[in-house]
Amino acid sequence: MKKIIILACLCSTLVACENVEKKAALKLAEARAAFEAGNYNEAKMQIDSIKILYPKAFDTRRQGIYLMQEVELKEQQKTLGYLDSMLTVKQQEFEAIKSKFVLEKDTAYQRIGHYLVPAQVIERNLHRSFLRFQTDETGVVSLTSIYCGSYNIHHTAVKVTAPDGNFTETSVSRDSYETTDLGEYIEKADYKLGEDGGVIAFVAANKDKNLRVDYKGERSYTTHMLPADRQAASDIYELGKTLSAITEIKKNIEEANLKIQFIQKKMTERKTETK
Template identity: 60%
Template sequence: MNKLIAGICTTLLMVSCGNDMEKKAAERLELARTAFGQGDYNEAKLQIDSVKILYPKAFDIRREGQKLMQQVELEEQQQSLIYLDSMMQVKQKELNAIIDKYVLEKDSEYQQIGNYFWPTQTVEKNLHRSFLRFQVNEQGVMSMTSIYCGNNNIHHFAVKVIAPDGSFAETPASKDSYETSDLGEKIEKADYKMGADGNVMGFLYLNRDKNIKVEYIGERKYSTTMTAADKQALAGIYELSQILSGMEQIKKEQEEANMKIQFVTKKIEQKRQEEATK
């Protein structure tokens, strides 16, 4: 008799605990729904995750939580797309306001991506001159070319730029350089991309209003001073690169958001089909 009573008490206790667990899990889920309705997606996901962690045996509530999580993720990405679209419109407006200042060089037969130059730095205007040339492609990747023209080769592979206060920046050795000659004139060029330029382009932009000395690093010494036109070219190309690279980043985030929407939508549809066949 005592064993029977003990068994009944244990059963009642388990039922009571189970009911209490379900109640607390349901309260968490309701908090998640409220947060979702208020647009607080992080809080909604946090509450849904807490149900899974704290009440692993509340299976029905957890299933409802999974459905809600999919709705949260879907709406979160949809809102993200709205925001990204507005940001793209802002960037496009900025681009439209300045793009006519630049020269786009692109051979449609051979190039999928063209390059923007500042008008004073086009090739035909800079023959027989040693200087730093700047460009940015249509995807926002900025690069710099150190050009040397002279009677004798210096075989340069890097450059150092120096401000009046002695501060400087220096490129690593270029991975893309070449030498040629034209009617006895020695011509050398070395390319450096943004991010692999030793922050030379960033340094030049920050010091664009100062006199900048350029030292070519190679087998022989050579130095020159940046002209006002070249510093203006650097500033113009740098600012264009910020806009174009920003637009490319937005495009990438839009693609990621659309992929997540497709993934979540597919999961929701699969779940509906599974429930319909039961």
């Protein structure tokens, strides 16, 4: 009697396992159909559901893992194709405007150079107090407040005000220095985009207005921005966005290639194991 009961239990277990595998196989078939149709999110959802609904369907779950690798590979390849096309577009945008800027870069010690508009290069602006705008080759935009005068004001921030009273102000610069040259006192303070209190974007948005600049230091100093300086802010701001987009796309392309290599390695290892 005991033997009959044991055999019955075994049969029931085998039938149950067989039913589980069949149900799981249906899910796997749905996942494969979604994959072949290019619906990768649906395919991944169906594969994940097998593990949740049929945790003991070991054979099907293993096949699901293999299919997931195929899905992720195709997904990354599709992403890579999109990124490559976007990179081409952004690089064409850059080439179309590049001639408007000057690249200052000493390859002997600089890995990354800076773009400026020709009107703001140092040689053309000696003995002048003004705001200089630049972006590095990766798209990091910054401004430098430059003061030249007969005495020090020890400034570490600037405030820019529009005719309607709207204004914005930088935080205290983390990178400032002072020097003298033949009796002239020269001060410079740098502010990166994001740490500039919105000054760069404010000037770019108000390039057609007469903007006042107040240097904030131990002594007060006020000047007004020339139209060329306001235009420089706008041009550099736009160039920075283009270069930043290129940098981000290149980073994403690199990540996508690394993921593809990882997946392909796993697929190769699996094929080796099954031989």
